[in-house]
Amino acid sequence: MNRRQSSRGRCRVSIAGILLAGFLLASGEEIRPVAIGDSYASGNGAGSYSDTLCMRSNDAASEVAAEFFGVDAINASCNGAWTHHLTEPRMISDMRRDISDPEGFGSAARIASLLAQCGVGMDGAQPDFTIEQTESGFTALCSVTLDPQIQALGDATDVFVTIGGNDLGFVSVASACLIQEDEALCRTAVEDAEERLDGILESERVALVALKEINPDARVHLVPYPRLLEGDLTVGSYDVSGEIEDLQGRWETGLETMADDLNETHGGFYYVGAVTDVWEGHGLAGEEPWIHSDGNIAEILHPTVEGWAATGHAYLVHLGTSILNGHP
Template sequence: MPLPRTAGSALLALALASVAVPASASSTAAAAADVRYVALGDSYASGTGAGSYSDIACTRSRNAYPALWADANDPAAFSFAACGGAKIPDVLADQVDELDEDTTLVSLSIGGNDSGFASTMLSCQYSTQSACERALRTAGEYVVNELPGELDSLYATVRARAPHAEVVIVGYPHLYKEGGLCLGGLSSAKRTAVNQGSDLLNETIAGRAAAAGFAFADGRPAFAGHEICTSDAWISGSNVHPTAEGHESAYLPAFSAAVSGN
């Protein structure tokens, strides 16, 4: 006995739905299974200051954006090689070996330590305005004259080691709110000078990333309104690094947006 037309239509719709759902789920699972992610870089990538460390020596944090991205996306493979204090030679010596022809996604944050970030911040925190500006000028000369070539060499190595990977270079945030008072912090003039140094560093990194064909995730807009001296800072005033909230609410969205398909 033939089914009524309405019943037959309902069964047909149900059958089509039962076919469509597994196909979609299967394609999504296949895409996730293809991602092999390697996270390289310095303390801003490893998560120094974000707590919950899986590796104390390198201050690799489970709250850092690479680990958070991996948790959220469940890639087929994830290698967290970033290490606090790393400079470009350290990445070349200790981290790029994690890359290979099967790597499909790479994140990299580097250049701050090479430009003398730590010593510059000490000069600005504990010395005069003129000493702070001198330290920033010295760092700026390195960023303009030497860093571009060193980044080009590093980026070429990354591409050679991971020829099929999407590479996202992650920049640095402005550290301080500019203008107004900052109780217990730097003067307004010092804060402006430090942020200008960050601009120069980011512009150099972004330029070399573009020349290499890599994406650039800018940390400055990601942290805007949450710098040191704001009421809701996502950067620690004590260690001048992003907090766990900074990684989750600023770096993670910036990195995720830079990854194609997101």
């Protein structure tokens, strides 16, 4: 099958999936989605952020899916999260700011800005904000601890999980292979990631079992990362594209196998393969990239708003086909 025929086949599957999602909506199926994981779950790159610490976006994929069903999503994911942050608290911010002004105390606007930076009012955050007087003026002290992400489940019907990229060393791989373009560093970063993968999958398995103990009835959807690279990228003699494609393929297979195994032992586990399908041709150097390659440094190598919308569409395709067909 050539690429055009394959794309047409995926298009038919997507249309069928959206129609089935529509049947879910029409049938009154309850969908209460929760997103947990890292920046590839929070919506980093989409803009419209509800906070500056986790970069949770109102246009994240979980929000796109929730809007289709006319409900609100809970986004407990966070920029920079590692797998253990699904089940353990995380100190995300610890800052100290001088808030003195010529009149001797910080302005109300400045204090309000600091409160926002401190996570006051942020879901799942436990901020500790104090102001102390010093000889030279006033200082604001703030520390923010996030609850374990799985504590946000509540009565969720569907939990979308995207995690492991930070454990794997994604930043090191991107820095060595895409920014520094150093062959030796790139090769080492990718090989290190390959060695970590099995341990990361096992850590995620443990967290997913703990998740089910909190909400046994939730459907849990394991979401792979989008394929970020298109075409042939080499650094020196090192085939970066080929090695990373193999690594992601192995990771996706591991997630799919995990979903199958956990579905047999606990029930309600699914693998969201539709994400990989919808992203084909949209990585870096693709015909229509959905990845930030410049601009806000915090958003670099994260999906654009178009990429997040497409991922949300993939969620809907997945929900329609998996829930109604009863297939993980």
